[in-house]
Amino acid sequence: MTRWTLLFLFPSTPVFIFTQIFHSLTFGFTHYAFMRLIYEELESKDIPAAQGVYTSLGMGLSTAILTFVGGFLYDISPGSAFLGMAVVVAPCVVLGGWMYWKYDRVADGVFSYK
Secondary structure, rough: OOOHHHHHHOOHHHHHHHHHHHHHHHHHHHHHHHHHHHHHHOOOOHHHHHHHHHHHHHHHHHHHHHHHHHHHHHHHHHHHHHHHHHHHHHHHHHHHHHHHEEEEEOOOOOOOEE
């Protein structure tokens, strides 16, 4: 969300380079965290299916749909495409905060419900 908002507010090459470097770090950490999560929380037999769902929905279908919508926004204004991406992600930030608040880690590494 930070990256897309910066690109919307400051459309310049230096900002683009900075945000791409920022994106590479956050993208890598996100995938690392997800892989750790599925290896810690799922049984071995369920891991390939979880990776498949994550890849197909999270990096396939949703990316295709949002790129299509972003193309329409880009026709209106290049900046609006980046602002649109930030707006789409905002509910995910809220959901992540809610999930963090709702679930605790217990000593043995399993989530417990509050």
